[in-house]
Amino acid sequence: MNNTSTYYAGLDIGGTTVKAVLVDHLSQQVGPLTEVRSKVKDGYEGTFDQLDLALDQLAAGAGVARGAIAGIGLDVPAPSSDGVIWGRANLGDNWVGTDIRGKLSTRTGVPVFMTNDGNAAALGEYALRHDNNGSLMLVAPGTGLGAGLVLPGGRSYEGANGLALETGHISVPFREDDGELPSCSCGLKGCAEAWVSLMALRRRLRLQLAKPEWSSHPLNQDDTPVEEKAFKLRDFAEKGDALAIQLFKQQGFILGYAIADMVRTIDPGLVVIGGGLAETTFRDSFMKWILEGFAERAWPAYQHNPLNPDIVTTRFEWALGGDAAAAIGMAYTACELAQGATR
Numbered sequence: 391m392n393n394t395s396t397y398y399a400g401l402d403i404g405g406t407t408v409k410a411v412l413v414d415h416l417s418q419q420v421g422p423l424t425e426v427r428s429k430v431k432d433g434y435e436g437t438f439d440q441l442d443l444a445l446d447q448l449a450a451g452a453g454v455a456r457g458a459i460a461g462i463g464l465d466v467p468a469p470s471s472d473g474v475i476w477g478r479a480n481l482g483d484n485w486v487g488t489d490i491r492g493k494l495s496t497r498t499g500v501p502v503f504m505t506n507d508g509n510a511a512a513l514g515e516y517a518l519r520h521d522n523n524g525s526l527m528l529v530a531p532g533t534g535l536g537a538g539l540v541l542p543g544g545r546s547y548e549g550a551n552g553l554a555l556e557t558g559h560i561s562v563p564f565r566e567d568d569g570e571l572p573s574c575s576c577g578l579k580g581c582a583e584a585w586v587s588l589m590a591l592r593r594r595l596r597l598q599l600a601k602p603e604w605s606s607h608p609l610n611q612d613d614t615p616v617e618e619k620a621f622k623l624r625d626f627a628e629k630g631d632a633l634a635i636q637l638f639k640q641q642g643f644i645l646g647y648a649i650a651d652m653v654r655t656i657d658p659g660l661v662v663i664g665g666g667l668a669e670t671t672f673r674d675s676f677m678k679w680i681l682e683g684f685a686e687r688a689w690p691a692y693q694h695n696p697l698n699p700d701i702v703t704t705r706f707e708w709a710l711g712g713d714a715a716a717a718i719g720m721a722y723t724a725c726e727l728a729q730g731a732t733r
């Protein structure tokens with residue numbers, strides 16, 4: 391096959407939408423980002439129909455034949471190993487135990503590469519930086535606290551069982567006002583995700599609003615559920631609201647702590663912060679709070695080279711890829727791996 395006329399698709403399956411990107415044989419994006427509904431709750435067959443639709447739209451948008459797509463990179467919001475989904479997460483029941491990678495490859499007739507959403511976003515950030523010698527750890531606060539690690543050369547680190555980088559569930563030394571460790575969605579207590587996530591923000595907001603000092607806060611005059619109120623906190627923080635700032639400051643600081651322990655384990659050199667906070671006007675403050683937490687927990691050598699203090703040993707950057715990072719990462723990976731397999 392003539393490699394210059396082949397294309398590679400990245401498909402990022404989320405809870406509500408599939409985001410899709412097409413790249414050429416040099417990993418350059420062609421055509422626009424495509425988005426279709428994911429319908430994951432209806433079972434994987436329904437989602438496969440949507441993936442077909444996304445592939446058709448990608449080809450049409452780039453003006454190439456659908457048959458020119460020679461490889462697919464796919465990421466799913468759930469743990470998997472060798473293309474088989476291990477846990478339900480945000481998916482429907484029939485995804486679990488299914489060889490998604492194998493079935494999609496049979497259906498499309500092209501090789502499929504698969505990982506989870508955290509690794510996919512990390513691969514996207516790696517691809518966008520064009521630095522094949524470095525490594526990169528992505529940490530993305532969102533509904534939960536996702537993470538991914540890309541090693542020098544551009545491969546994500548999956549672990550022996552596809553279970554690596556569950557960074558949201560490392561324990562952090564922080565307690566609620568009553569001395570208890572907060573419960574995490576995973577069933578454990580005291581996880582980083584129980585402090586740094588949308589779920590954590592809801593809990594912390596509810597606790598704070600019950601305190602006399604915030605009795606006249608506008609969110610206490612608002613009778614919408616706390617889930618809705620938590621969504622409003624970004625707007626409040628952007629306007630300098632003291633309660634919102636306090637809540638995000640705590641999240642940033644504790645995130646810095648968690649990152650320090652991860653950096654101590656893997657020393658990635660570059661930490662990329664993803665998730666929706668990258669789009670806010672208070673992101674510089676949020677990064678400062680992360681660095682304050684990091685500085686308190688990480689030894690000086692993880693901050694500056696002891697022999698040359700001008701050299702920063704762990705750099706922090708905001709994500710570049712936004713919503714499209716995971717799809718870009720999977721298109722890039724499909725291009726690299728599919729061509730590598732035929733070289």
Ligand SMILES: [Zn+2]
Binds near residue numbers: 558559578584
């Ligand atoms: Zn947990």
